[in-house]
């Protein structure tokens with residue numbers, strides 16, 4: 001029996017109520033697999049439990065039920081094999097950009113010499129275009145530059161799985177675009193497995209192989225898994241000209257606007273529906289995405 | 299003139315007297331002509347030594363305990379009642395007990411400094427450690443740092459400005475308290491010197507030593523503020 005790289009089985013999370021009441025079930029019975037090298041984005045409304053899932057995958061939080069396996073080994077507690085990029089960058093403000101990257105590298109390879117650590121860290125800072133800012137502290141960097149440093153730190157430790165919680169949420173659209181492309185560049189070199197949370201539909205299409213759609217909480221679940229078949233390499237200009245782009249986009253937006261509510265709390269339908277958009281069926285019906293969706297059963 | 303001759307003696311001396319005395323004293327601050335006649339430098343030296351000894355001992359105990367209390371809510375709950383009761387006690391109230399138990403005035407003075415400087419450092423360290431941003435601790439966790447390494451490379455630098463603030467408060471209080479403590483135990487030190495000059499009705503010396511107490515206190519604070527600039531960071 002072959003295992004997926006990352007297996008999530010029957011994951012649930014409940015928060016106990018403060019005064020002994022009902023408690024809050026954020027999500028229930030979430031099961032999914034992620035293959036090695038896949039770039040997966042999760043979209044869902046605020047409060048549906050995306051960060052909670054990510055924290056469980058990172059090992060920073062414990063699930064109430066269910067198991068997570070990576071490479072067949074159970075995830076228990078944080079590990080250097082799972083790098084995390086937080087929304088608010090989480091750089092250590094008393095260290096320079098370079099030292100922040102070195103912090104990760106040193107933890108990853110404790111036996112390395114000082115030069116080795118510095119060269120390796122510098123290489124990743126160069127990759128995100130921050131060679132000049134290596135000696136500056138985070139407070140002296142713009143938001144975009146800070147997020148670049150934290151991307152450099154995460155990639156420099158070469159984790160097997162990269163977890164990103166709305167990494168570009170706090171950036172303006174222009175900066176976000178630039179960093180998204182940098183991310184694609186680094187990712188295509190390293191072919192790391194990525195699990196990323198985003199609110200931005202276009203960002204999800206640009207970056208992912210697969211987009212997971214979460215219903216509203218409480219009792220949220222992952223209702224659909226949408227394959228993005230737009231060929232790589234992609235960039236912001238080329239993707240929007242792909243015939244499948246707007247179909248996928250409309251499908252996602254429709255989910256967020258309508259179905260995320262309708263499906264909320266609907267128990268029983270535990271299986272994730274796998275959805276693939278077929279560009280060949282382009283009959284101009286981009287306004288009604290359901291019409292052109294070839295649904296492959298789960 | 300309504301005032302008699304005796305009152306004339308005790309009038310507040312003019313600045314010129316004090317300046318002349320200051321020049322004289324500071325010209326030869328370390329002379330030692332017996333128990334009741336030592337240079338201002340020697341007296342200040344005794345006081346600084348006691349403050350430093352008590353303060354450093356307090357730091358050596360308060361900062362590690364503050365760390366533990368800040369990191370563990372359980373320890374916080376366990377120790378907080380004791381801290382709340384012990385903290386408001388005037389440090390000088392400990393003096394008789396210290397003299398009785400330790401039976402040495404020098405060590406008792408140091409103990410009083412120790413006891414008064416421990417609280418601000420303990421409370422600030424605990425507070426600083428407890429309020430280290432969760433994200434930074436998570437960074438340490440995702441990098442699989444050991445608890446010791448986390449404390450050293452993440453929590454200590456993150457809490458350092460707050461700890462330093464506690465140290466500044468402590469040394470300020472210690473310098474206030476040493477003067478009073480030395481007035482009580484006598485023998486040496488700037489507190490004793492002030493009291494002794496008062497008994498001699500040498501008001502010029504009293505005023506001069508008050509000024510010196512202020513200046514030394516300021517220098518102590520400036521030293522710690524220099525250190526705290528060094529560990530300060532902008533978020």
Ligand SMILES: Nc1ncnc2c1ncn2[C@@H]1O[C@H](COP(=O)(O)OP(=O)(O)OP(=O)(O)O)[C@@H](O)[C@H]1O
Pocket residue numbers: 015024026044045046047048049050051052053217
């Ligand atoms: N420590 C906690 N105690 C109780 N409830 C919590 C706790 N942490 C999160 N929750 C609840 O769990 C739900 C999911 O939170 P989570 O942060 O995972 O949402 P999210 O999908 O990441 O939202 P956003 O998109 O706004 O970041 C929310 O309703 C939140 O109120």
Ligand SMILES: [Mg+2]
Pocket residue numbers: 050051052165
């Ligand atoms: Mg979130």
